[in-house]
Amino acid sequence: MSDLAARPLMKRRRIARLWRSFRRAQNWELSTGLVIIVIMVVAALLAPYIAPYHPNQINIVDSLQGPSWHHWMGTDFVGRDVFSRVLYGLRVDLLVVAVITYLGLIVGVTLGTISGYIGGWLDAVIGRVADTVIAFPFIVLVLAVVAIVGPGLKGVGIGIVIVGWALYFRLSRSEMLVMREQPFIMATKALGYSHLRAIFRHALPNLIRTSLVYSTVDVVVNMLVIAGLSYLGLGQQAPGADLGSIIASGQSYLLSAWWITTIPGVVLMLFGIGVSLIGDGITRGDLTLGSL
Amino acid sequence: MSLLKIENLRIAFPARGGITEVVRGVNLEVHEGETVGLVGESGSGKSLSCRSIIRLLPSHAQMTANVHFDGRDVMALSRKAIRDHRAHNVGMIFQDPFSCFNPTKRIGEQVAETLRVNAGMDKSAARARAIELLASVEIDRPEQRYRAFPHELSGGMRQRVMIAIAISAGPRLLIADEPTTALDVTTQAQILKLIEQRRRDLNMAVLLVSHDFGVIAQACQRVAVMYGGYVVEAGPVDEICARPQHPYTRALLESIPSLESAGHHVRRAGIPGQPPTAGEIGPGCPFANRCAFARPECAGVDMSLEVVGDAHATACPFVRTVSATSEAGGA
Numbered sequence: 001m002s003d004l005a006a007r008p009l010m011k012r013r014r015i016a017r018l019w020r021s022f023r024r025a026q027n028w029e030l031s032t033g034l035v036i037i038v039i040m041v042v043a044a045l046l047a048p049y050i051a052p053y054h055p056n057q058i059n060i061v062d063s064l065q066g067p068s069w070h071h072w073m074g075t076d077f078v079g080r081d082v083f084s085r086v087l088y089g090l091r092v093d094l095l096v097v098a099v100i101t102y103l104g105l106i107v108g109v110t111l112g113t114i115s116g117y118i119g120g121w122l123d124a125v126i127g128r129v130a131d132t133v134i135a136f137p138f139i140v141l142v143l144a145v146v147a148i149v150g151p152g153l154k155g156v157g158i159g160i161v162i163v164g165w166a167l168y169f170r171l172s173r174s175e176m177l178v179m180r181e182q183p184f185i186m187a188t189k190a191l192g193y194s195h196l197r198a199i200f201r202h203a204l205p206n207l208i209r210t211s212l213v214y215s216t217v218d219v220v221v222n223m224l225v226i227a228g229l230s231y232l233g234l235g236q237q238a239p240g241a242d243l244g245s246i247i248a249s250g251q252s253y254l255l256s257a258w259w260i261t262t263i264p265g266v267v268l269m270l271f272g273i274g275v276s277l278i279g280d281g282i283t284r285g286d287l288t289l290g291s292l
Numbered sequence: 293m294s295l296l297k298i299e300n301l302r303i304a305f306p307a308r309g310g311i312t313e314v315v316r317g318v319n320l321e322v323h324e325g326e327t328v329g330l331v332g333e334s335g336s337g338k339s340l341s342c343r344s345i346i347r348l349l350p351s352h353a354q355m356t357a358n359v360h361f362d363g364r365d366v367m368a369l370s371r372k373a374i375r376d377h378r379a380h381n382v383g384m385i386f387q388d389p390f391s392c393f394n395p396t397k398r399i400g401e402q403v404a405e406t407l408r409v410n411a412g413m414d415k416s417a418a419r420a421r422a423i424e425l426l427a428s429v430e431i432d433r434p435e436q437r438y439r440a441f442p443h444e445l446s447g448g449m450r451q452r453v454m455i456a457i458a459i460s461a462g463p464r465l466l467i468a469d470e471p472t473t474a475l476d477v478t479t480q481a482q483i484l485k486l487i488e489q490r491r492r493d494l495n496m497a498v499l500l501v502s503h504d505f506g507v508i509a510q511a512c513q514r515v516a517v518m519y520g521g522y523v524v525e526a527g528p529v530d531e532i533c534a535r536p537q538h539p540y541t542r543a544l545l546e547s548i549p550s551l552e553s554a555g556h557h558v559r560r561a562g563i564p565g566q567p568p569t570a571g572e573i574g575p576g577c578p579f580a581n582r583c584a585f586a587r588p589e590c591a592g593v594d595m596s597l598e599v600v601g602d603a604h605a606t607a608c609p610f611v612r613t614v615s616a617t618s619e620a621g622g623a
Contacts, residue, residue: 190346192378205396
């Protein structure tokens with residue numbers, strides 16, 4: 001039908017509308033944050049194409065070189081190009097942090113909305129599990145999982161998801177308790193809709209924003225945990241690069257070759273600032289989900 | 293033949309130290325294609341009574357009744373069958389058009405969703421039908437309105453969309469729970485007219501709930517007056533307006549301003565006191581403590597309806613004497 005032909009056009013109009021509402025909003029937090037994060041993500045995605053060297057290519061002759069045209073961020077103690085290593089490290093870190101944070105969000109929000117909607121013993125059981133997880137010190141629990149799974153990003157990732165879902169659960173559960181009493185949710189029952197439709201089609205879009213905003217805090221925290229554990233040697237294993245392990249590798253040369261630790265540190269910091277700005281921008285609420 | 297028959301409906305909620313009954317043995321009948329009014333103050337149990345028709349009560353409510361819809365026992369329906377019943381037999385309009393829509397979905401999509409879920413239409417058919425429905429509830433430029441979000445529409449428009457959703461499945465009965473309370477008077481008249489029009493076109497019955505006797509008198513053929521969880525009087529609207537029997541109905545009718553009194557500084561005779569809360573109601577007539585004709589025997593009245601005229605029944609057993617006194621009083 002004509003509907004089909006009109007689809008790509010509608011999509012383009014939608015993007016145009018989003019862009020307009022974005023410009024109209026003059027949301028400097030959101031635009032600055034987006035610029036930082038988009039540059040980082042694109043750089044990480046294109047790492048194989050833009051990295052001037054292989055991240056693990058050793059060149060002893062050029063070790064501990066300062067930033068120059070050949071090595072934008074200098075070289076480390078075995079002559080590896082820090083810029084290439086940062087790009088590849090960012091690639092690993094961004095992938096891992098996105099997967100584990102949003103895996104935690106999906107698990108937590110799904111359980112939270114169902115639990116809040118149904119209530120009763122199911123709610124009590126999942127709620128107590130979440131309480132237990134939250135009551136545990138975060139790092140200790142992640143370390144325990146790493147101890148079981150073995151060092152590496154896999155263990156760190158599993159550990160963070162096991163802990164991370166609980167806060168999303170609590171957030172979305174409490175929002176659901178409010179949502180459940182809303183007339184439009186009761187109206188779904190009067191129309192004979194299924195519970196799943198009421199939960200996921202009607203309640204979820206109205207309560208997801210809190211979790212999305214919280215996830216921008218969570219992403220930063222998780223990024224720091226991953227980098228921190230890699231720094232301690234529990235995350236990314238040598239010779240693989242990740243921001244934490246690059247910082248760790250340059251630590252002994254801090255006074256003579258500051259660039260090995262400082263530059264990945266600045267990248268980590270910029271990531272945190274960028275994501276937080278996006279979070280602030282979203283909370284300002286000039287952009288509606290509808291304009292998406 | 294009667295489309296809906298509710299017999300001895302009782303709804304109670306657990307409360308401190310026992311249970312509180314809020315609906316106390318209501319009988320109600322709706323015939324095919326007619327408009328029945330249910331009138332009463334807030335807390336008189338009228339909304340709960342209507343929700344019982346589709347068993348849409350809070351989960352902690354305890355309900356006992358014989359509810360028959362088109363000859364089928366609603367209380368015996370399985371979970372699946374009750375969803376079917378809600379989807380196809382009964383349409384419902386709620387009081388507050390502001391909070392009954394999902395704020396994140398376009399209104400057209402919300403109409404189309406009903407068609408897709410309950411009538412099994414595909415996306416484009418549902419869209420086309422939704423636009424037709426929007427047009428049928430007199431929304432102009434329905435194609436554009438289809439894409440509007442609930443907050444972009446006025447209260448009256450939203451109420452129209454709610455009607456469109458409620459009638460989308462071609463229900464046999466439309467329950468309108470205070471459909472005009474949140475609207476201003478002009479819009480109110482339009483909405484009532486629209487409901488009446490849709491009722492005639494689709495040949496459905498309407499159960500109109502209101503606390504405004506004026507609305508009921510304008511729209512309904514028969515009416516049941518509720519007070520404190522009881523139906524205190526029921527019968528044809530004209531008959532009840534002309535010859536109200538129960539003291540509560542009288543007081544209610546007397547409190548409506550009339551055109552004749554406009555411009556004169558006449559104080560409307562209100563009903564003294566406050567409507568009782570469900571917990572305060574004991575045995576006997578719940579209206580006794582506010583009733584101008586109360587007598588000691590009122591505490592022992594069993595509140596069942598007694599026929600006093602052609603299809604006209606009231607729960608007050610002292611009506612004859614009450615009428616006599618009030619005429620003797622020469623008010």
